[in-house]
Amino acid sequence: MSKKRNTTLKELSKELSLSISTVSRALNDHPDISLETKEKVKKLAKQMNYVPNLFARGFRSRETHILGVIVPNISHLFTSTIIKGIIEEAELRGYRVIISESNNDDTKQIEMLNTMTQFGVDGVLMSLARKTKDVEEVLKVLNRIPIVLFDKVSSKIPCTQVVINEEEAAFNAVEHLIELGKKRIAIIKETENSYNSEKRFAGYLRALNQYDIPVRDKLILSTEDISLGNGRRLANILISMKKRPDAIFAITDNAAIGAIKALHKFKIKIPDEIAVVGFSNSINSTIISPALTTVDQPGDKIGRTAVRFLIEEIVSPTNEVNTKTVEIKTSLIVRDSSLMV
Amino acid sequence: MSKKRNTTLKELSKELSLSISTVSRALNDHPDISLETKEKVKKLAKQMNYVPNLFARGFRSRETHILGVIVPNISHLFTSTIIKGIIEEAELRGYRVIISESNNDDTKQIEMLNTMTQFGVDGVLMSLARKTKDVEEVLKVLNRIPIVLFDKVSSKIPCTQVVINEEEAAFNAVEHLIELGKKRIAIIKETENSYNSEKRFAGYLRALNQYDIPVRDKLILSTEDISLGNGRRLANILISMKKRPDAIFAITDNAAIGAIKALHKFKIKIPDEIAVVGFSNSINSTIISPALTTVDQPGDKIGRTAVRFLIEEIVSPTNEVNTKTVEIKTSLIVRDSSLMV
DNA sequence: CTGAAAGCGCTTACAG
């Protein structure tokens, strides 16, 4: 079965002995065209299964109604939730979405960004690769089309940025621990100063300060790769201390879960001896036992918001540089890992 | 900052006092063009930041090098892993990917399929919505462009289908339980006869038959929505039986995890009293304790394979109907939930 | 080795 080509305006017009222009106008409900003609044209179009070639249309108008999305890794639940939000909001507004992964590779990221602009996307949504140094190239693209950053952002790129209230979220998490009566609160964070890690750490510090709790360097642990395994490893260090912490705030759920596993091994009671709080509200946080207290990040909303701002900029371009940062509110979900009875 | 328009061939040609054709050919390394000219052109192109408008190019050649992907829900780990594979393989071969969700809605699915063809995608990869009745519309599209189905497939659509060896995988899982000495093996499956559930159930039956273990209707439980909650609920039914099963095979990890939670509540020893096996190898399966024995489905490979077959059909269209089913091998990952000491 | 011209499918200002 060989593939049929799509019906074109030309074919319709020939069939009807009308001009292409008239057919086009009839299909687009142009007021100039008589009702009779319109009906005739539409009927045949339906019959011949005509679908407009959006490519040709977009090509002409310089608008593709396609948005590009670049993320480090699509198969992280949080990321795919954001993308879900992006797709839904975009479709609602008549846009389609092309998705690409940078795999946290700076070069790949730029490459994707470039091919996307080549494809004529109307705008780009992007979450930056871990070590994005080469901001120059991003700026070049930003000269041509609107870009909105989300989740992993950078102040070096002057554009709209959609993030969660990292600092405040961390503050709330740590405050919650303090309210439980915890005084020696450890943090497990990233070594490298990613935007997220930095902000969350700042929130941790602010909470301690505000409640006059001394900041102890020994309780501040960092790791390159904030994984479950490293969470476990760092928790082991904490456990082996002469004076153990009475709470652990891990800046990701995975690290928190690693910590819980380590605590289990030493039969340390959670939360009585050591409470644990994570960050993300991943599915895992309800599977682990005790269930993990964590910060819920509304990925869907982040995605939708980013799309809204991007389309705004596409539709009504301004001459001003958009550098606003939009903060999406998170909420702390308290579960057994910090529920004192 | 107003957005610059992209540099075009025309601009380059004017600048160089060459014809558009020559510039085009120079950029594409056409053998006719002198080296000198080529270098001159390429240098200016770089200088003026020229990027070819792939839209125009694709428009002309009737090839967009865009693949459409439609899945029920992108934010399931298994799905996003498949998509990761799709994106990577597609990019490797110079294709870009547009992704859409059907949300398991038949109508939405068709709608997406249609707008995708309108966008001129070269082919479509799709995992069907749960209750896909309206196969007619899909067939219409199949008349125009190649479609490859994956994961959720249907024999009613004559095209290449990429799936895992569902039946064999289930057989292996149940055989494993039998080898542990289990004799009363319950199954938790879907009520509705989805392709996956049906095949897995068939594998369960074949294993029992092959080892001369009687099939007991009471041990065959079904649910509409195969979720954690329902896994728990059905496990409770099994637990309340006079003669309990000694193993549970749940056709999804979530249901298996629900079952484990139920067993925990009744302090039933896993796997000694009741062993549990799931299906998917989701992250959760290592978070729950005891860690869950489960079937690993190589999502990445499914995605890559589907892309390969699709591009094959795009590049060399045949007049034959492609109805082959490609089975991707899974493997059983044995963990504590079925590890007898 | 280079150029003028046609054409991909569509929209739209201009004429009538």
Next chain:
DNA sequence: CTGAAAGCGCTTACAG
């Protein structure tokens, strides 16, 4: 109310 023509940016068969 309808049509002929130009143009979006590119490639390529045809001429020279």
